[in-house]
Amino acid sequence: MIQSIVRGGVAGAAGTTVLNAVTYADMALRGRPSSQVPAQVMDTLAQEAGHPVPGEGETRDNRLSGLGALSGIAVGCCTGVAVSLLRQAGVRLPWWLGGPATGALAMAATDIPIARLGVSDPTTWSAKDWGADVVPHLVYGMTTYGIVTARDCAA
Template sequence: MQSVTKGLLAGAAGTLALNLVSHGDMPLRGRPSSNVPAEVADRLADRAGVPLGDGEEKSNREQALGAMLGYVIGLGIGCAYGLLRQRAGRPSIWTAAPLLGAAAMAGSDLPATVLKVTDPASWPLTSWASDAASHLPYGLTTASVYEALP
């Protein structure tokens, strides 16, 4: 259980780092927030038969659920890392960080792709770089915090 708890805490710290980098990029480049998480939430709710309402109420719920999905992904990957560390050994932070970042990136991009919210094959290189640049701090923070916890 200790490895799961450590993974949860590390994943929470990693998610905070990802959000700080992603939201910090918005004023630097003057870009809006992504509507992809909200659209994923909308499509998942639709498939599950869960009505989200109409108009502004629906939009607010989509945005909130999209953000919550991000937390679930970040915490879930942290938990999975804790469980894998318990069984598979102890990779260096420099090995674990890019793998954790890639897992977080896949955790958000794959559902969006499967639900046809986005098509990563059509992304320009700058979009790939931006996505990777916000997920790598997740991996580095998650791996570092996991190691730092007793």
């Protein structure tokens, strides 16, 4: 079980790195700004927990930006662990289904809280907005699932 947890964490970290690279490439190509949604989610969660993020102005904004990025890394690594443990439990999807399913799981883990907290309403997103969310998560899923299942290919 420990090997599955480690493998999943490593796979999720690699997938998160690829997701970030695709996102930053999209920002560079289209000239779009970074999303403030992760910081807004962290701000809302901290407020609701009764522990508002300290500081004022730019200092507070920077803390929230860092917390938002860290939360994305945590979701990516935890999703990898979950997928690896599911695989160990016998859920064995083919790569063409497992990769997109892994990406969809990570996307749901981020988009559902966004909607539930009222930070953004995905039903109002444009096709470009959805593309900026779906494509990186698909690449995340393919990378993460590929690493989780790589040992099976080598055996």
